[in-house]
Amino acid sequence: MKRRISVLTTNPSLGILTYSLPEGKAVTAGQLVSIPLGPRQILGMLWEEDVSNQIKIADNRLRPVSKIYDLPEASHCYRKFIQWVSSYYMAPLGAVLRMGIPFSPATIESREIKNYYVPKREWPKLTPLRQQALEKLSGEKGSVRELAEKAEISPAVIRALIKTGLITEQKTSLEIVLSLPDPDFNAPILSETQSKAAEILKESIAKKSFETFLLDGVTGSGKTEVYFEAIAQTLRDGKQSLILLPEIALTEPFLKRFQARFGCEPVVWHSDLSQARRRKNWQAIVTGQAKVVIGARSALFLPFKAIGLIIVDEAHETSFKQEDGVCYQARDVAVMRAKFENIPVILATATPAIESVMQVRLGNYKEIRLAERHGSAGLPTIHVINMTEQALAKGRWLAPPLVKALTNAVERHEQGLLFLNRRGYAPLTLCRHCGHRIKCPHCTAWMVEHRQLGQMICHHCGFTMPVPDKCPECQTADSLVACGPGVERIAEETALLFPEARIETITSDTLATPKQAAEFVEKMDQGAIDIIIGTQLITKGYHFPRLTVVGVVDADIGLQGGDLRASEHSFQQIAQVAGRAGRSALDGHVFIQTYEPETPVISALASGDREAFYQTELEIREITEAPPFGRYVALIISSEKQEIAEAVGHQLGQRKPEGDGIEVFGPAPAPLLQLRGRYRYRFLIQAKRNIPIQRVIHQWLSKISIPSSVRITIDVDPYSFF
Ligand SMILES: [Zn+2]
Ligand SMILES: [Zn+2]
Incomplete structure (x- = not known):
């Protein structure tokens, strides 16, 4: 009888299958293999080395494994971890493995990837469609699919252009040449508090065992410098580190910071990578050549060769929660991965999640506090503006005290930030004549007007339509009115108030890629922007030394809807955006506009009494037996x-x-x-x-x-x- 092995495929609907092993082959569980399925080849991981005793199928009904790849096998811990994620989150095993190995056998086997290059040049007369595509793609490189996506046309057009020779083929080798981060390249001088914190982390790394740290430091306290020391130690031990960031757009400024400290860039893992880059980086991670990886939440599932440390930066962020496919919370998964690998994990944040606070109280997480800002910066002063006492003109949303502070800041060549977590011009468009509200045909949701694009967009499914010039219901012309403000409307008001100021709107519409984020940061650093109007995207991680005034346009938004985490998220979001103010020697001022100044969230922010807020939240959760209880x-x-x-x-x-x-x-x-x-x-x-x-x-x-x-x-x- 032939030896039988089990293989976990990366196909969610297949799961674990049994194959036979060709004579004389030695295998180890965790190896990557290619197996036949019908006429196709699919990818899988050798799950169990010998299931001959359990599986009694006749030899002639079993097909042999096609190929065993010459790559380091995934560890026992890794397989246990995949199994845990699958059973805890009730997701198919194959779907979980696929997040760590998102390839086909052909991609794994290839030594080079075919890319196509669109040169920058004058084009001969072509059809308008082709002409437009080439103009859009001028200077770009990528696979057929990637180019088609960039030009927003069908792949067939790209293929036709390749045939004409206007787009040329280029082979990209998958050879990896990596520079190694140097732990001693540019070691910073740490404050006493920072050094103490770094020492605790380094000791834990030396112990080489599982431990969870909540690195809880106020905004601007220098948490990154502290955990960089933990990475330096892991590098000295020859192990790999993984840093998770909540938003791809944050990657670019982070890479610069990393390079300044360690002398070269880390390896990146997120959905915005080209296929060639993705394949290369994966190889570097699996073979252990990539010593430091920064990535989005899916990086947690990669089969690292020798992982020694995991860091979750801005660990309170809700974007760590995956909402489709396998639904998981990356912060929790990071802790579990560390547990299976028996290594330390650091959750860094200025506003911890209630769940993390609870784990500290239970003694499961170790808390490291950085209570003061680094260098000469003090914490910003918080001003609560009671909007019930402000008589604002119709269509105006910014109260006089905030406007005055912005005026002063702009005059002093400092910068201001207005925060409103609402994309577009207005959240609702209504007919003045018949009361009709414009709704998405596919969702129970209002269409949101985006005036800059001249379109209405559903924020749930992405459905778009032109802004109608008459009511779709009663056909009255010019009867539609915008209700409430979105960032575009605030930008409009700001432009009226500050006609000279350079204003920039920052939302996921305008800041979608790492490149756009880098351009924005550069403009801020050069002082080419006076006032930013932004959504939650602006609350994370940025450090702008000349930003001194922050206005929270509507602090009550997040409290509407009243779900489990509404108060917690509002608190975190406002505290984070407030933390952008006054991060250098210049004083920071934060203005919070609210109709309900007495709510626990606002009063905790005003008094700076975070502990009281967490205490109340925990008590409410305990009484209602809500998570984390x-x-x-x-x-x-x-x-x-x-x-x-x-x-x-x-x-x-x-x-x-x-x-x-x-x-x-x-x-x-x-x-x-x-x-x-x-x-x-x-x-x-x-x-x-x-x-x-x-x-x-x-x-x-x-x-x-x-x-x-x-x-x-x-x-x-x-x-x-x-
Ligand atoms: Zn109408
Ligand atoms: Zn919709």
Whole structure:
């Protein structure tokens, strides 16, 4: 009988399959293999070296493994970790592995990648479509798909242009030449507090065991310099470090900072990489050549050769929560990866998540505090503006005290920032004549006017339409009015108030790539911007020495909707944006506009009493048995047909689990009943922490057969309740 091995494929619907091993081949679990499936070859990881005893299939019914790749095998810890993620988040094993190995056998085997180059030159007369494509792509390089995406045309047009010879082929070798970060390249002089913190981290690295640190330092306290020392130590030990950042746009300024400290750039991992770059970086990570990796949350699933340290920067950020595909919280997954690898993990933040504060109290995380700002900078002064006492003209949103402070700042050649977490011009467009509100045809949501683009956009599904010139309902011309402000409207008001000022609007629409972020940072550094109007994108990580005035246009926005984390997120967001002010010798002032100055969030921000806020939040969560005291799981049933989604919800509702320590709410139509054309019904499962909730849900779902047109999304520890 031939030896049988099991292989975990990177195909979510296949999972673990059995194959035979050709005579005389030696294998180790964790090796990457290619296996035949029908006429195709697919990629997988050798999961168990010998399952001959468990699998009694006749030899002739088993196909042999096609190829065993000459790459270091993933460790036992790694496989355990993948298994844990799969069972905790109730996601297919293959889907989890795929995040760490997002390739096909052909890509893994290739030594070079075919790219195409569009030279910068004058073009002969072509069809307008081709002409436009070439102009857009001038000087660009990439695969057919990448070029097509950049030019927003079909790949067929690109292929046709390649045939004409106007786009030329270039082979990019996948050979890796990496410079090694030098731990002693430019070691900074740390303050006493920073040195103490760095020492604690270095000691932990020397111990080579699992430990979770909450590096809790006020904004501007120099957390990065501190954890850079931990990275330096890991480099000296010859191990790899991983730093997770919450936003791709933050990568570019971070790379510069890293290079200044260690003499070269780290290896990057995020979705914006070209295929060639992605393949190269992956190889460097798997073979251990990449000593420091900075990445988005998916980097957590990479099979590092010898990982020694994980850092989650801005660890409170909600963008660490993955909301589609495998739903997971990267901060929690980082801690678990460190646990399986038996290495330290550092959660760095100025405004810790409630869950992290709780773990410190339980003694599971070690807290390191940096209570003061680095250098000569003091904390900014907070001014609360009670908007009920301000008589603003219609269509005006900025109160006089804030305007005055901005005026002074601009006169002194300092910079100002207005924060409003709302993209576009106005969140709602309404007909003055009949009251009709313009709604997305695919979602239960209003269309948001983006005046600069001349379009209305649904922020949930991306559906766009031109701004109508008459009401779609009653056909009255010029009857549509914008309700409430978005950043574009605030920019308009600012331009009226400060006609001389150079104003820049920063949202995910204007700052989508690392390159755009780098350009923006450069303009700020050169003093080419006087006032920024920005969404939450601007609250993270930036350091602008001449920024002295911050205005929070509407501090009450985040508290609407009232979900579990509304207060916590509002607090974090406002504290973070406030932290952008006065980060040098210049004094910082923060103006918070609110209609409810008495709420715990605002009063904690005003008094600077963070502990009181966390205490109140924790007490509320404890009484309501909400996370982190209890556990939540959301179940979302969706279908293009409302009746079907509702019927499946009803069937599940009749069989919902009952018992001590578990309560199931629903089915209820989701607040966002329709999303991207699918109707959605929700359950919320609330359970005590000792309940094996995943098992309960598995059993529950197995009780009914679910039509193939229905999708069931399981979100363990959910952040979204829509
Ligand atoms: Zn109307
Ligand atoms: Zn929509």
